Amino acid sequence: MDVFAALADPVRRELLRALTTGPSRVVDLSAAHPISRPAVSRHLRVLAEAGLVTADDRGRERHYRLRPDALAPVAGLVAELVSEPQSGAAPFAASVLDGLDLEVRRTGRERRSDPATRTSVPTEETA
Amino acid sequence: MDVFAALADPVRRELLRALTTGPSRVVDLSAAHPISRPAVSRHLRVLAEAGLVTADDRGRERHYRLRPDALAPVAGLVAELVSEPQSGAAPFAASVLDGLDLEVRRTGRERRSDPATRTSVPTEETA
DNA sequence: ACTATTGGTAATCGATCAGTTACGTGATCG
DNA sequence: CGATCACGTAACTGATCGATTACCAATAGT
Structure with missing residues (x-):
């Protein structure tokens, strides 16, 4: 998915804003937003495909960083x-x-x- | 439709670029793009809802201007x-x-x- | 080792979107 | 006037999207 389509969804824009304060885990992001964790995971995948975020695997946690x-x-x-x-x-x-x-x-x-x-x-x- | 969703479509982005050279009619815009005229009309309506374009009615023609x-x-x-x-x-x-x-x-x-x-x-x- | 936590994936469903063809309306030109 | 042009809208279809629930893999803690 391209960058413009990735930004089309308000949830994804909100996730990006949440990442401006630093990398976050999926659980924390989904806790801060009114959607389920799989939904957040999918949104993050879309954002990653667009290059807007990258994932740092740290043990069982995965920290998403803004790009x-x-x-x-x-x-x-x-x-x-x-x-x-x-x-x-x-x-x-x-x-x-x-x-x-x-x-x-x-x-x-x-x-x-x-x-x-x-x-x-x-x-x-x-x- | 909000601005981000309006920009998500590549055809709409291309229409906006076409309007940087000045206002255009729907016919000219649809002639320059590989989609039908009603499709262009709908895209322009979306762009207008987003505030990205406005229409100047001039007789039977309608000139869309970038905003x-x-x-x-x-x-x-x-x-x-x-x-x-x-x-x-x-x-x-x-x-x-x-x-x-x-x-x-x-x-x-x-x-x-x-x-x-x-x-x-x-x-x-x-x- | 057992258990809890973290996170991605699969299956499914409803909604929305983009495109087309067909049609209608108003303005312009002969 | 009658024909044409410019434009929008309606109806319909195929595709895509977003969300949820259920499930699975891997790591961490006790």
């Missing part, structure tokens, strides 16, 4: 849509992408061609 | 998840939110309290 880099396509889409094509560059959006250690410039219409900063990462998984 | 402000919850979530709680502030994410003329600070754990810049808009529709 914010996987949000790059989302930030990239926001950057694409917010930037007005005729208004020059997209000054604001760039900094979030910096926060995600990925190059997601290339707002679709090949805005500038600055070979130094352009590497390889596509704007989205469909590209 | 980037509706991306605020998305940018807000990215800001929430990217900011590390123990690493101080969230410097990068803030600027995207500026680009969306909305205040989506308040990353959950009431990070600072700067009454001058905080107004009213919640981080997400669930809040």
Whole structure:
């Protein structure tokens, strides 16, 4: 499942928010949310497939950790849509992408061609 | 349908990208995508419910225009998840939110309290 | 060793979604 | 006017999703 579909579910978004305070176990996450533990487990699997979380196996426990880099396509889409094509560059959006250690410039219409900063990462998984 | 669910569909994301070059009619949008016109119409309705587009009725034509402000919850979530709680502030994410003329600070754990810049808009529709 | 805890998986069910074809409505053009 | 164009809606279908209960494997504690 891709990142956007993973974020479509409010429960999954809530799980991601819960992980901002640090890695958590499945039991704790399911205790904090009004759904059964298998449901949480499935949601975590979806989030893991999307790259948004990773699991650290520690004995019989499994600690899920947030992986914010996987949000790059989302930030990239926001950057694409917010930037007005005729208004020059997209000054604001760039900094979030910096926060995600990925190059997601290339707002679709090949805005500038600055070979130094352009590497390889596509704007989205469909590209 | 909320913004995240609206963005979950790749066709809808593609429609939004098509609208970055300016308002378009339904016929043109459906001609550029491999789905039928009613399908495009339904997708546009979903996007309109999410606030991501608006329709300008001009005679028998209907011009759909992009509404980037509706991306605020998305940018807000990215800001929430990217900011590390123990690493101080969230410097990068803030600027995207500026680009969306909305205040989506308040990353959950009431990070600072700067009454001058905080107004009213919640981080997400669930809040 | 026995038992309790942690966590994933399988089977099932109901609901929602995305797509199509067919149809109806209002505006434009000859 | 009559024909056409643009657009939305209705009805229907196949696929996917989310949740639950029941079950199984592995680790930890006594």
